[in-house]
Each structure stands twice: as structure tokens, then as C-alpha cells.
Amino acid sequence: MRPLHAFRYAAPATFYPVAGRWQPFFAGLAVALAIAGLGLGFFVAPTDAQQGEGYRIIFVHVPASWMAMFIYCVMAFWAAVGLAFRVRLASMMASALAPTGALFALLSLFTGALWGKPMWGTWWVWDARLTSTLILFFLYLGFIALQAAIDDPRRADKAGAIVALVGVVNVPIIYFSVRWWNTLHQGASVSVTKSASMAQTMLWAMLLMALAFWMYAIAVALARVRNILLEREAHTEWVQHAVA
Amino acid sequence: MGGYAVHVWGSLGACAVAMTVEPWRLRRRHRQLVAALRRRGRGNAAGRLANAPAPRQHRRQAA
Numbered sequence: 492m493r494p495l496h497a498f499r500y501a502a503p504a505t506f507y508p509v510a511g512r513w514q515p516f517f518a519g520l521a522v523a524l525a526i527a528g529l530g531l532g533f534f535v536a537p538t539d540a541q542q543g544e545g546y547r548i549i550f551v552h553v554p555a556s557w558m559a560m561f562i563y564c565v566m567a568f569w570a571a572v573g574l575a576f577r578v579r580l581a582s583m584m585a586s587a588l589a590p591t592g593a594l595f596a597l598l599s600l601f602t603g604a605l606w607g608k609p610m611w612g613t614w615w616v617w618d619a620r621l622t623s624t625l626i627l628f629f630l631y632l633g634f635i636a637l638q639a640a641i642d643d644p645r646r647a648d649k650a651g652a653i654v655a656l657v658g659v660v661n662v663p664i665i666y667f668s669v670r671w672w673n674t675l676h677q678g679a680s681v682s683v684t685k686s687a688s689m690a691q692t693m694l695w696a697m698l699l700m701a702l703a704f705w706m707y708a709i710a711v712a713l714a715r716v717r718n719i720l721l722e723r724e725a726h727t728e729w730v731q732h733a734v735a
Numbered sequence: 736m737g738g739y740a741v742h743v744w745g746s747l748g749a750c751a752v753a754m755t756v757e758p759w760r761l762r763r764r765h766r767q768l769v770a771a772l773r774r775r776g777r778g779n780a781a782g783r784l785a786n787a788p789a790p791r792q793h794r795r796q797a798a
Contacts, residue, residue: 518758529747538737545739551750594753602746609742707754714761721768725775734772 501580503720504729514713521706528699536692545609549693552602554701555595558708559627560662562592566634567659570652580716582648583723585655586638587716591708593631599624611675619668620676623661630658644723 500506532550539546566588573582603621604614615621634654641647664671669678689697724730736743 543739544737545742547736547739547743548746551746555750591757594757598750598753601749605742605746609739711757711761714758714765718761718764718768721765721772725772730772731776731779734769735776 501578503580503583503724504727504733506580507717507720507729507733510713510717514710514717517706517710517713521703521710524699524703524706528696528703531692531699532696536696537690539693542610545606546693548602548606550696550700552599552606553697554704555602556599556624557701558704559592559596559599559624560665561705562588562595562708563627563630563655563662564659566592567655570648570655573648574652574656579648579723580720582652583716583719584712585651586648587712587719588708589631589634589638589651590715591711593628593635595704595708596624596628596631600628616675618675619672620665620674623665623668626661627658627665630654630661634658 500509528550532547536547538544566585569581569588570585572578573585600621603624607616608614634651637654638647638651641650668674669676721730721734
């Protein structure tokens with residue numbers, strides 16, 4: 492695909508039907524990957540020698556945590572594109588990603604608490620990893636609240652983009668917090684520079700679940716951006732044609 | 736689950752509920768938006784007809 496052709500999809504009228512066509516594909520892929528990941532994680536992966544069956548929380552906790560960080564980076568990217576090049580669709584993509592990112596941050600904190608109670612003896616500690624993840628959740632909420640508080644969508648996009656860009660500095664802090672500080676949260680079990688410190692089946696189950704969460708996030712973001720497009724472009728002729 | 740059932744199923748259940756409710760709400764919102772926009776479209780079409788100038792009538796020329 493030539494780059495100029497790709498820019499065609501920056502037009503809301505062109506993107507709306509394309510998003511509608513791709514959304515079920517990503518949703519289906521998410522379901523299929525989740526079935527495979529959960530099957531492998533719950534029926535094939537062995538019991539952990541130290542944490543027993545309780546370790547199986549990682550099959551949802553780790554993907555949720557990864558997605559919370561990753562979605563924030565993607566959201567900040569689209570917000571920056573929207574701010575710098577005044578591409579309306581890019582700003583709408585940022586707005587569409589925020590609620591799903593917030594949901595994953597909340598799920599990361601919730602499942603982490605459920606893991607922490609039996610393993611650490613407490614639901615919560617003001618540890619660097621946990622605290623920075625809580626800040627990430629608040630950044631998402633701040634982005635959503637700020638956009639909701641401003642009536643003019645263009646101004647809301649600009650204000651939101653600044654929050655998203657300032658907040659992106661928190662993502663490397665979350666990731667490296669377990670190295671930079673002495674935290675109760677364990678270090679990374681999966682790294683690109685060294686082999687994973689877990690059984691292969693555990694690793695594959697976790698990676699399949701991470702992919703499933705990723706596909707889910709794409710499907711949901713496409714569905715939400717279609718709704719935002721209908722809301723913001725309701726006055727246009729292409730919307731009247733699209734819903735007719 | 737070796738004494739961890741509440742924690743493991745609680746985590747899985749929370750994710751399952753959240754990841755079912757979110758797409759369901761989006762789908763419902765989409766249906767509401769489409770219905771509202773269709774109503775508006777019909778309203779506009781009716782408004783255009785009401786405001787349109789009356790079709791010209793051919794006057795019979797008096798003989």
C-alpha cells in the first residue's frame with residue numbers, strides 16, 4: 492500500500508466503514524486467542540512450585556498490565572498526531588482508547604490485589620510498581636474527565652493531548668520501577684534480552700492471552716471510534732448516508 | 736485451585752465481566768446513535784418537504 496493511499500483512511504467518511512468491516516475480525520480473533528490461552532493456561536500449564544495454583548492469575552494480570560501501559564503509549568501517539576497535524580480522526584482514536592486503557596489499568600490493580608493477598612499477605616502496598624500503576628489509572632481518568640468537561644471537541648482534543656503527552660513519562664517509570672527501586676512486586680519474568688524465567692507452556696499461555704487482550708483492545712477501540720464519529724459528524728451528509 | 740479459588744476465579748471473573756460489558760455497552764450505544772440519526776434524517780426530510788416551495792400550478796389562460 493502506498494503511503495498516500497493510507498492517508499485516505501484519515502478521512503472519517505472513509506474510515507467509518509473500514510472500521511466496521513475490521514472490527515468483527517479482531518473481536519473473533521480475540522475470542523479464539525482467549526480460548527486457546529485459557530485452555531493452555533488452565534489445563535496444560537503445570538502448577539507452580541512456589542506459588543501453587545495461585546500463579547494462574549498471571550494469565551490475566553500480566554496481559555491487563557501490559558495493555559494498560561501499551562494503550563497509554565498508543566493513545567499519546569494518536570493525541571500527538573492530532574495535536575501536531577490537526578487530524579481529527581487521530582484525536583478521536585486517542586479518545587476511543589482511553590476508556591479501554593483505564594479498564595485494563597483497573598483490572599491490573601484488581602487482579603494484582605487478588606494475587607497480593609495470598610502471596611504477600613496484603614491487598615495493597617505503596618510499592619513503586621503498584622503506585623505508578625495507580626497513577627496511570629488516574630491519568631486515564633484525568634484524560635477522560637478533562638475531555639468530558641470541555642464542550643468544544645477541538646479544544647477538548649487539545650487539552651486531552653497535553654495530559655496524554657505529559658503522562659506518558661509515567662509508562663517507563665512503571666516498567667523500570669522494579670529495577671530502579673527495591674519493590675515488593677517481583678521483577679520481570681519475560682524480557683527481550685534474556686530467556687523467560689518460567690515454563691514454556693506458562694509463557695505461551697501468557698503470550699496468547701496478551702495477544703487476545705490486544706485484539707480485544709483493537710476491536711473495542713474501533714467500535715468506540717465509530718460511535719465517536721457518529722456523534723461528532725452527525726451533521727454531515729456522509730453520516731446520514733452511512734446510517735440510512 | 737489449591738486454596739486460591741477465590742483469587743484465581745475472582746480475577747478471571749472480573750476480566751470476563753469487564754470485557755463482556757464494555758463491548759455490549761458500545762454495541763447498545765451504536766444502536767441508539769443509529770436510531771437517533773435515522774429519526775433525525777427522516778425529520779429533516781419531512782422538514783425539507785414542508786418548507787419546499789409549492790409546485791407550480793399551470794394556470795389556464797382565460798379564453
